[in-house]
Amino acid sequence: MDLESRVTNSERKQKIKKEIISWAQTLVVVLVLVVAIRAFLFTNYIVYGSSMMPTIQDRERVIINKIGYDVGSPERFDMIVFHATETTDYIKRIIGLPGDTIEFREDNLYINGELMEETYLNEMKEEYKTRSYTDDFNLEWLTGEKQVPEGHIFVLGDNRRNSIDSRHIGFISMDQIVGKADIAYWPIKDFRKLK
Structure with a gap:
């Protein structure tokens, strides 16, 4: 060489x-x-259970935006993931914000006395024509509080007949929020922005 x-x-x-x-x-x-x-x-999170059906199905995977609430505030009807216990996170929809009064009467949601549309429930309400999809209640009956306390929110699952939510576990502290559920990405055929 x-x-x-x-x-x-x-x-x-x-x-x-x-x-x-x-x-x-x-x-x-x-x-x-x-x-x-x-x-x-x-x-990302895997959703277990049926509490958010029909919006999110059992075992669907969702992407959670963890910084959105660092620059903005939670809004009514956002779907969020929060720490329900030290070992368990839940995904639910924000219904009440701090200072809100909440009442369900004849399957209608009233926030601060104003009727609110829950269009995401139309499909399920159609199946429950003969009875209420969401039982009547108001905050005072459930919690003893007339308004959602400062620094807290009130959440419900979309599957009102099968959801452990603020009706059972009370108000959720803002500190418990992990983030907003933005996108369902798996199975891939069901990829969509969550509303």
Whole structure:
């Protein structure tokens, strides 16, 4: 082997080594970004149970926006994930915000005395034509409070006949909120923005 061939082989090895180092650095940066995004911005959840049907089905996977409420406030009818216990998270819909009065009368939701449309329940209400889909109640009957306390929300599952929610566990502290459910992504055929 002549000198020129040895130099070329040496240069080739150096070039390959630099290429491997470059790819390794890129991979490390990508992994750090993925971990940071998952930890601080978004995460995914598998929904277990039927409490949010028909909006979200059992075992559907959803993406949770973890930073949305750092820059904005929860809004009525947002679907959120929150820590129900130390080991269990629930997904429910925000019905009452701090200071709200809430009443269900004849299957109609009244917030601060004003009738509110719950169009996301139309399909289920149709199935329950002969009886109420949501039993009558008001906050005072359930909680002894006339209004949702400051720093808390009142949540319900969309499947009102089969949901453990604020009617059973009381008000949810804003500190318990993990984030807003934005997208259902699995199964892929049912990919959609959640409303």
